[in-house]
Amino acid sequence: MTTFAPARPVEHGTPGPNPHQLWAALAPQIAARPTMRLWSAQRRFGQVRRLTAKLPSEPAAVPIYVRGRTRILVFDLDAKRASAAQVAVDQHRILNWLNACGARAVIDRSTSGGSHILVPLAGWTRLDGLRPLLAGAARRCPTLDISPMLNPSWGCITVPGSPCREGGHRQLVGQTLAEALAVFTDCPNPADLVEQLMVRLDCPPEGQVPPAAPVPEAPSVFFAGAGAGAVLQERYRRRTPMPAAVLKFAETGRLAPAGRWASRSEARMSVLVHALWRGASLDEVLARAQPGQPWHRGFSAAYDRYGHHADAALAKDWAAARAWIESILPTVQQGTHKNQELTGGRGTPHARAVHRTWLAHATRWCDVTLRSSPRRWVIAAVLQGLAVSAARAGEVINGVPVVGVGGRSLSLACAMISESAVWSALRLLRDTPGSPVLLVAQGAGLAADRYALVTPDVRDNCPRGPGRPPVADVHPAWSVLGLQYRRLYEVLQCGAAGVVEIATAAAVSRSSAYDGIAELCRVGLACKRGKQIALAQTSLDDLAKQWGIAEQRTERIAAHQQARLLWRQWLQTREHPVIEPPNQGQLAGPATVWLAAVDDEQDRQDYLASVLATGPPRRTP
CATH class of the missing domain: 3.90.920.10 (DNA primase, PRIM domain)
Known part of the structure; x- marks a missing residue:
């Protein structure tokens, strides 16, 4: 030491x-x-x-x-x-x-x-x-x-x-x-x-309460039950036994060789994640860690350093493990990895080629039309998010991809940039002549805006050539690192190159290339080999893990679910308004009666369209 x-x-x-x-x-x-x-x-x-x-x-x-x-x-x-x-x-x-x-x-x-x-x-x-x-x-x-x-x-x-x-x-x-x-x-x-x-220093983590096992009561579509008794639903569980190295640590406290875990903290978290995958609840884990039980000598002893806060520390780790599983389950269920390229459309090779070609043309249009604009990199991320959304849930009509997608969903595919940035980018794309995005139907009620992904007026001469962006989600690590460095990193994925070559391939100035490469080297994504720049051992997944992006994604998804719930409730209130009776002894004035109907269906649709343009009104007292 x-x-x-x-x-x-x-x-x-x-x-x-x-x-x-x-x-x-x-x-x-x-x-x-x-x-x-x-x-x-x-x-x-x-x-x-x-x-x-x-x-x-x-x-x-x-x-x-x-x-x-x-x-x-x-x-x-x-x-x-x-x-x-x-x-x-x-x-x-x-x-x-x-x-x-x-x-x-x-x-x-x-x-x-x-x-x-x-x-x-x-x-x-x-x-x-x-x-x-x-x-x-x-x-x-x-x-x-x-x-x-x-x-x-x-x-x-x-x-x-x-x-x-x-x-x-x-x-x-x-x-x-x-x-x-x-x-x-x-x-x-x-x-x-x-x-x-x-x-x-005897400083319990902020917001942590010493009692036995505080477990958040957040609703989940993947878990059944509540509190310390919540378990992963049957259809999401794994049927394989717990890995031998994980079980050995839980029973004996011995770390696996060959650097499987960097610390005992990671080993503890691995035990909790595998227990969650196999349908265990926090109560069951606590029971296995009691004196005389299989996990007392190993897993329970790993929390001895927390003293009388051990149960609270275990509950915090359990909540983190559950949040991580909830963040990856949607991806697992879709059968894709966050960095895996999608097949697109209805799963046909034609749909895949259509989306790839459109994204190549759209990216070229963005590089040329918005080269000097500070919004260039956000627009490029939104274009890639539209391609991913169209490949997942859109359709191809007469060779043109069409997709209906909202700003909240799109933000998750665009490196978790803010929803306001997505909406602003979509407005720019809709209003710019010759852009690769055409609004074909305005959303109403629960239906999102529908966009046709058309060929822009600036095209890529070789849309199927090497180095073209894949039809895949923009990695969320770029939300922290900066979208302006993404293109340089993607160029490096094609092989080591000099700064001038990188700047040309990424369509940026030399000074921007030098600054971007310096930043990539500083965070460990790139390294210098003489006059050549190449990828380093650190990956975007490593940075995302260090920065806790999985937890932020879980929080963003929960916020989106809550916003959609409120929107549905508001729509139901507008479709079935309540007529408030006048106060006893008073005549009903204009302000005390809500209209219960509109003239016809066309008026109703016009009304909903006008409301969607500005959002729900503030609730009056």
Whole structure:
């Protein structure tokens, strides 16, 4: 286990590593986005600039969050809150916590006596998972400033090598540059580090209640029963036995060889997922984990670190496992994988070719017509989502694909972009002459708008050539990483290439290609091999798992179901309005009677069409 030396006071003027080298090496490792904020007396850290390898002349801080997620835990110890001596005490206390959990960190100090402890995390973590830990640490460390970590929008931190406001530069404490760089690149910290720290500081996760086994009561079409007795419905269960490695861990607590799981946390989750697949309820799992039962020595012992919060931790893991299964069951039932190309239409080869050809033409139209537009990448995602929707549930009429799809459903196929972005993109496509989308029927009631996927006025010369977009969902990881990098990644999937070749194939400028490739390399999707750029070992699925996108997709689907339910209820109310009787002793005025009928069916359809244009009115008191 790595040990930390106590923090040593730094004398002003003591020579340290070159600040230029510190900045160039560590700033890209710490920054969550390729930007930086420069400090000035007038605007504080209000000036945003692109992150550069050259050391800025002013104090500079890099962002620690991207889309509400961070991969670094920062302890910002400020000497102005107490004294430099208290900073040293708090620093030693925090390092002892990390040392007990087997974690490594990078420590730097400013000329004012403040200190930063930078702890890389094994995966991208949301603020909700860090808030209890930060609050518990702040109660024990008077100099700890947790405000940068509590603000996912503009939270930033100055890094080693950055100039200080008092003069001089931030210097490493007790480490060389090579050692500090190895902490970020070579030695990942434990996957359950945050959980270990919260247990050590006695900080139960936010919103967690100590009682036995709180289970969410969210309705589900896949589960039967409620609470801790809910089980997966019979038709969705697996009939095969639980894998031997999973069962062995549940019974003995021994991890499988060959790196099957990175930590005991992943092994516990694997046990719960396989138990869910095979029709077990939370009550049954708790029963198997009791003393004298098969899973007590292994699975139950894996929760001993949580102490009296063990049942609550198990309930939280159970809810996460259930949410994951609910997120993939629709895909499993459709017999397709989220990255698998669809057959399209009614499942005929002709329908498949029609949708592929249309998507190639539509993408070419988007690249040419909207090349300089900032909406280009959202429009391209919506076009691919329309092709997928038409292949799944549309029809081909006289060789033209036709599909009726709503904005909510389309958003799930378009990397989970917002519904408002989808509706805005559809309006642009409908209103642009020569576009590949033609509105053929306006939706009414529960029926969605119907679109014909027509050939645009700008066509692809070789629509069936290599590198054309597949008729498949846009991977949801791009909702976090950025849709503007997707085309570069798809070009790299065809093989390694130079930057100029990539820019030409992706129809982007060279500067955009350089910026995009740098971002792909930073997140681990691409790597440089001399002058060639190639795909790295990290996949989009790996990033989606780190960022918890499956849980977000489940939340989005639940929100869509609720919105559709409210819409159906409102439509039923409009079709069968209630006539409210007047108050006793008063005459019925115009405001107390709701009309119960319209003149004829045509008037009714016209009325519904007008309502759909603006949505339901606000409910009056």
